[in-house]
Structure formats: C-alpha cells, structure tokens
Amino acid sequence: MPDQNETNYTLPGKAKSYWVATTPESNYPALPGDIRVDVAIIGGGVAGITSAFLLKEAGVSVAVIEADRIITGTTGNTTAxxxxxxxxxxxxxxxxxGRGQAKQYADSNQAAIDKIxxxxxxxxxxxxxxxxxxxxxxxxxxxxxxxxxxxxxxxxxxxxxxxxxxxxxxxxxxxxxxxxxxxxxxxxKYLCALAKEIPGNGCHIFEKTRALGIEGGDPAVVKTDKGTVIAENVIQATNFPIIDKPGELFKKxxxxxxxxxxxxxxxxxxxxxxxxxxxxxxxxxxxxxxxxxxxxxxxxxxxxxxxxxxxxxxxxxxxxxxxxxxxxxxxxxxxxxDVISEDKIPLIGRLTPESEHLYLATGFKKWGMTAGTAAAMILMDTILGRNNPWTEIYDPSRSGQGPQFSMENVSGIEPGQGTIIEKGEEEKVAVYRDQQGLLYTLNPACRHMGCFVSWNDAEKTWDCHCHGSRYNARGEVIQSPAVYGLLEKKVRGQDEKPYSYIRKGS
The missing domain is CATH 3.30.9.10 (D-Amino Acid Oxidase, subunit A, domain 2)
Incomplete structure (x- = not known):
C-alpha cells in the first residue's frame, strides 16, 4: 500500500501514456515557409488527423499544423x-x-464507431x-x-x-x-496509420509549428511561428480553440x-x-x-x-x-x-454564423474517440457543401455562461516545487525552484486572457483553471489556447538580487 503521508507518496510507474510509450515518435517537418492549401487544420489529434484523412480522400488539399508532435496531447492521453x-x-x-436533437447525438456517435x-x-x-x-x-x-x-x-x-x-x-x-x-x-496505432496517408498530392503535416492567429476572409490566413498558411477554409481542432473571441467561446x-x-x-x-x-x-x-x-x-x-x-x-x-x-x-x-462545454455537448461547425470559412471542433467531454470522428465527418460534409443530419445539436452558436473559478495561494517552496507568492494585495509572482536550487520567477497571468495560473505538483506545470492553458515549470507553453509563454517577472529581495538568481540557502 502507498504511504498515506502525502509528502512521502511516490507516483507509481512511468510518467507517460501507454499509447505514447509503445509507439514511435513522429517526425514530420516544420512548416518551411508560406504555403497555400484548400483546408488548414490546426491541431494533430483525433479530430484534426481524421478530418485531414477524410478530406484528402475526397480530393481536398490539406495542411495539418501541430505545435508539438501529432497525437501526443489529449488524444495521446485518452482512455480510447x-x-x-x-x-x-x-x-x-x-x-x-428534445428527441430530434438527442437522436442526432446518438446517431452521430454510433456512425463514428462504424466509421472507425x-x-x-x-x-x-x-x-x-x-x-x-x-x-x-x-x-x-x-x-x-x-x-x-x-x-x-x-x-x-x-x-x-x-x-x-x-x-x-x-x-x-x-x-x-x-x-x-x-x-x-x-x-x-490507429491515428499514426491515418497520418501516414496524409502527406503527398499537395497535402502536408507540419509539426513543431505553432499557430499564432487566424485572419478570416476568403481566403483565410493562418499565421504561425514558421510562416503563413493561406487556405479557403480553416478548422480549429486544438482541444481548446486558440481563437475563441468570435462567438465568445471562452464563456462556453x-x-x-x-x-x-x-x-x-x-x-x-x-x-x-x-x-x-x-x-x-x-x-x-x-x-x-x-x-x-x-x-x-x-x-x-x-x-x-x-x-x-x-x-x-x-x-x-x-x-x-x-x-x-x-x-x-x-x-x-x-x-x-479535455474540454467540456457548458451544456456538455461538443461544439462542431462554423465558429460563428458569420464565419463562412472558419470551423471548430471542441468540447468532447472526455469522449473524443467518437466525438472527434463525428466532428471530422460533419466538417467534411459542411466544407464540401453537403447536408449533414447531425449539425443542429453541435452548433457552436449555442448561448451560455462562462465557467467560474477561484485561486488558492500557498506559501513556502522547496527544490522541485512551485507556488504563487503574493506581494501586497494585488501583486503575485509564480515561483519555481529547480532541483539545483535555482528560482524561476514568472508573471502568473495566463497569456491567453490573463487569468492566474496555479501549480500542478505531480506534473511540474503551471495550469490555468480559466480555459486550461498549461506551461512547464519555466513558463514555456505546452497546452493551448495560449500560444505564448508566461512572462518573466523580476522580484527583488532585501539584497536587491532578482529571485531568478537566488539559490536555496543563499
């Protein structure tokens, strides 16, 4: 039995998803510069890869843009x-x-099982x-x-x-x-096999390429840290969408x-x-x-x-x-x-009614294998101008309230630990001390919308409980919707040295 003393509890086994641990890491290239395709897909999880696979089969040129490696985020950590x-x-x-929309949900997920x-x-x-x-x-x-x-x-x-x-x-x-x-x-194993079929004939997968923004229009433009992708249509399939202001998705x-x-x-x-x-x-x-x-x-x-x-x-x-x-x-x-919408139903379809070329797939509520596959089927039909019988239940334009959140602060820090330290009534600093005793001091305001992050002690990450952005201990972004890392924050002690240069015991 594990030690019931929290500080002595040792996490069991490897700190890695079995799915990721038992498959080779992908090695697709980064975006080499500006390109043009029919559909740009941001996010290389189940919804993004399946959408690209189905659209390429339908004769559409696609580019999957993934900030890290495909199928290693939410999809790579699923229960499948x-x-x-x-x-x-x-x-x-x-x-x-109502029974009609409930049947759309049932039929779409059953169809996703059959499609897989x-x-x-x-x-x-x-x-x-x-x-x-x-x-x-x-x-x-x-x-x-x-x-x-x-x-x-x-x-x-x-x-x-x-x-x-x-x-x-x-x-x-x-x-x-x-x-x-x-x-x-x-x-x-399933999605890596689909991914292998995507590159070629004007289609691409680009890894280590972070999307930074989308400009709507005809064509739409996806700006990344490696170049620009011009596309007739853009699908956001990034777990939490990086562009969430149109339609006030952050409230939903x-x-x-x-x-x-x-x-x-x-x-x-x-x-x-x-x-x-x-x-x-x-x-x-x-x-x-x-x-x-x-x-x-x-x-x-x-x-x-x-x-x-x-x-x-x-x-x-x-x-x-x-x-x-x-x-x-x-x-x-x-x-x-995983992302959950306020009414527990995914958001799949046009970003807003006015967003003719911008599409969305999110809010799978931890059932992403069927929901992500159904999303790919719905988005393919919509982009190709075909009627799909399941669109109404998933319409992203549903209204709703935003999630509530609160912040708890703790004091004291040891090697390998992080915390939020309050300086006065308003000023806060996120502090992490590494195993060598070096302190990292960061502004705890999430780069997405400014909510304060908190420390995840098991994963050694800073997590935003507003919309789920995550950063490593040094403040580098590892999970959208944020695309930029936490800012360094200089905090001075009695000796006037920045915290980031003070070692434990100095």
Whole structure:
C-alpha cells in the first residue's frame, strides 16, 4: 500500500501514456515557409488527423499544423473507448434538447464507431481494435433509478441499450446500462496509420509549428511561428480553440483533468468497459500488451487548476484499485485534459454564423474517440457543401455562461516545487525552484486572457483553471489556447538580487 503521508507518496510507474510509450515518435517537418492549401487544420489529434484523412480522400488539399508532435496531447492521453455511451446522457438530452436533437447525438456517435471500424478493416490497421460491451453502473442505490431512466431513453433513440443486473465486478452494483457492439483500440496505432496517408498530392503535416492567429476572409490566413498558411477554409481542432473571441467561446468552455493508472492485476479482467454513474468517476477498461492484459484505471477528474494536490488524485486511484483487485504492478501513470462545454455537448461547425470559412471542433467531454470522428465527418460534409443530419445539436452558436473559478495561494517552496507568492494585495509572482536550487520567477497571468495560473505538483506545470492553458515549470507553453509563454517577472529581495538568481540557502 502507498504511504498515506502525502509528502512521502511516490507516483507509481512511468510518467507517460501507454499509447505514447509503445509507439514511435513522429517526425514530420516544420512548416518551411508560406504555403497555400484548400483546408488548414490546426491541431494533430483525433479530430484534426481524421478530418485531414477524410478530406484528402475526397480530393481536398490539406495542411495539418501541430505545435508539438501529432497525437501526443489529449488524444495521446485518452482512455480510447470507442462508444456512444457517454455516461448517463440520453435521458438528459431528450429532456433538454428534445428527441430530434438527442437522436442526432446518438446517431452521430454510433456512425463514428462504424466509421472507425470501416477504416481499420479497409486499411488493415493493426491497432488492437476489438468489440466490447460498455457499461454505466450504479455504485449506490441512489443511482438505480437513473440507470432505468437511461436505458429507456437510449432504447427509444435506437441505441443498442439494455439493462444488466449483475456485473462481473469485485464490488456491489445496483444495475447498469449495457451498450452492445461498442469497441476499444490503441489510438496512436490507429491515428499514426491515418497520418501516414496524409502527406503527398499537395497535402502536408507540419509539426513543431505553432499557430499564432487566424485572419478570416476568403481566403483565410493562418499565421504561425514558421510562416503563413493561406487556405479557403480553416478548422480549429486544438482541444481548446486558440481563437475563441468570435462567438465568445471562452464563456462556453472549460477544461477538466482526469488521471490514469496502467495496472496489471492477478485476476482475469471481465469482458467490457465500465464506468460508474456517481462522483468521483471510476472507469475501467483493459488493453492487451506484451506482458498480458493491462487494466486502465481512470477517474478523479476536476477542473484544471483546481482540486486536491495532484499526487492525491493518483493516490486515490491507487488506493481504490488495490482495494478491489490484487495488483501485481502499476507500470504507467498519466493525466489527460479535455474540454467540456457548458451544456456538455461538443461544439462542431462554423465558429460563428458569420464565419463562412472558419470551423471548430471542441468540447468532447472526455469522449473524443467518437466525438472527434463525428466532428471530422460533419466538417467534411459542411466544407464540401453537403447536408449533414447531425449539425443542429453541435452548433457552436449555442448561448451560455462562462465557467467560474477561484485561486488558492500557498506559501513556502522547496527544490522541485512551485507556488504563487503574493506581494501586497494585488501583486503575485509564480515561483519555481529547480532541483539545483535555482528560482524561476514568472508573471502568473495566463497569456491567453490573463487569468492566474496555479501549480500542478505531480506534473511540474503551471495550469490555468480559466480555459486550461498549461506551461512547464519555466513558463514555456505546452497546452493551448495560449500560444505564448508566461512572462518573466523580476522580484527583488532585501539584497536587491532578482529571485531568478537566488539559490536555496543563499
């Protein structure tokens, strides 16, 4: 069992996604200069890569622009369930959006499952694709009625839903929704295979190329740190959009983190993918590996920049899995960050009604494998001037309120730690001390919209809980919507030396 003293808790396994750890790193070139294509796609995750793949098949020239390496961000850290069962959602959709739009959501996600399977079979992609039933189970009697309501709602929309009483899980449940013919896979094996088909015939993937802004018009212009991409149409597929002022998207979106443990257990894992109906979320699925079946233990989600110290979330998951299974080893730990809209429905389509050539795909609410694939199908149809039956439910022009946030400050700092120090009532400085004792002092105002960042102790990052931008300990941007790093902030002590030059004990 892990030490219950937080300061002594050691994070288990490698600090890396299993998907990233078991596939070669991509090595596509940076943008060599100014180019022109039919469609520029910002972001190399599931929505961006799938959009590029489908558009190229349709004869459209595309350029994928990725700030780092493709399929290493949110998509590279997913749990990779391919399912239309997105926890308990359909009873609420019918109540709040009506049966017609609820059916659009159901049909689009079911179609995404079929599209992924079709691509896997047609292109003979070795990506561990397999069909699995998906379950949402009631972990308490209070959720039992919600399960029954969800079964009825899902079945009324034509989904493959049924009620299941007893589940092969090592704890008591109170009924579940079962969706048959769902699936799982290795997302990087799948998407890397799609990516290989994109370059050529006027199509490109550009890595290590950060988009800095978009100018609308006909044609549109994407400005990057390596050059300019001129395109008839632009798709933002960057998890949180980097251009979010038109349509006031920043009021409609927030980011949330979840935690994953790659675990080997002594017992055989049951056939299926499982998630509970309560908070905190506890999700389980298996993955075949060279060492046997690995179980992904997922949950403890919270808004980015809020929540307990991040070590505690991993520890909660470890305590839980050890309480229900005989754990042989925990080989990986990682976190994933995803965008959630205010009404829990993705935003897919034109950025605003007036944005004739600017498109958006975001807000997948941690169900990006089907939602991102459905987004690619919707955007392809829209760009090609074809009718798509699912556009209404995902319209980005829905109105809404922005997320609320707060900031907690702490004092004291040791090597390898960071904190926010207040100087007076208004002045704040973000301080990180590295293992050699060197202090880095930064302005904690996020470069996206000025919200204050907070320290993520497990990942050694500065995280913005306003819209989810993230920076490494030195202030360099690692997660959009921000495109510029935190500014250095000189703070002077009694000896008049900048903090950034003071070592511990000096």
């Amino acid at each position: 369930k391919i399912t239309s069962q997105h926890s308990l959602i359909y009873d609420r959709l019918i109540s709040e959006f 399977e079709y691509i896997v079979r047609s292109w003979d992609i070795d990506c561990d694709f397999s069909h699995k039933p998906a379950y949402v189970y009631a972990g308490s009697e209070d959720s039992a009625q919600k399960i029954l309501d969800e079964v009825r709602a899902a079945r009324s929309l034509g989904l493959p839903a049924s009620f299941e009483g007893d589940l092969p899980l090592p704890f008591k449940t109170y009924g579940s929704v079962r969706f048959s013919h769902q699936a799982q896979f290795h997302p990087r 979106l927030k980011q949330s983190m979840s935690y994953v443990l790659g675990t080997y257990i002594e017992e055989p894992f049951p056939d299926g993918m499982f998630i509970n109906a309560e908070k905190p979320v506890r999700s389980l699925r298996s993955q075949p590996t060279e060492r046997g079946e690995m179980v992904l233990v997922v949950g403890d989600g919270h808004p980015t920049g809020n929540g307990n110290p991040t070590h505690e979330h991993y520890r909660h998951l470890e305590d839980w899995v050890r309480s229900i299974y005989k754990v042989r080893s925990i080989d990986y730990h990682w976190l994933t960050e």
